[in-house]
Amino acid sequence: MYDLRMLYDETVARIEAFDDANGGGVGSYKNKGSCHLYLLETEAPIARLKPTGNGDEVRLGYWSHRRKWEDIDDMGGVVMPLDDALEFIANEAIFWTWT
Template sequence: MQHDDIAARIEAFDHANGGGVGSYKDKGAYHLYLLDTEAPIARLKPTGNGDEVWLGYWSHRRKWEDVDDMGGVVLPLDDALEFIANESIFWTWT
């Protein structure tokens, strides 16, 4: 999957769900943040396997961390965006 495709799909998901989230690419990962406050929401790092991405959340330690204790969550991009939208751990510091 092309990286431009990932950015376009993130933007389309945000637009379809009311907007308010921005994204940028840094060090091979896509960072999602709240537009109003610039608070970090999630980090999506492509795994190189189809459209799967590894998910990270912004923790109280002020760094990206795995969603679980077993090495993180890897999901197809659309499922990952839906997961982020519905899981409170991503929205704690926003």
């Protein structure tokens, strides 16, 4: 049987490894089946990674001016493998607006 806790633990380990390799400063927590990233210094939200159930693919969300998580686009959101998603988040300004 597929163990969601193991998937979450593996996801967190990969997020932490990426964060450490890029200077640190990002924390994560699980909420409603998604992994949320936030800036440790200010606790400002950065991104939401919601598993799609297809391998390690996640749907990306950002903290919007409406003070809620929203998809990157209006066409069903951006879905990509976790490592690509972390790289995308690190390099796209929309995730860092509220930090």
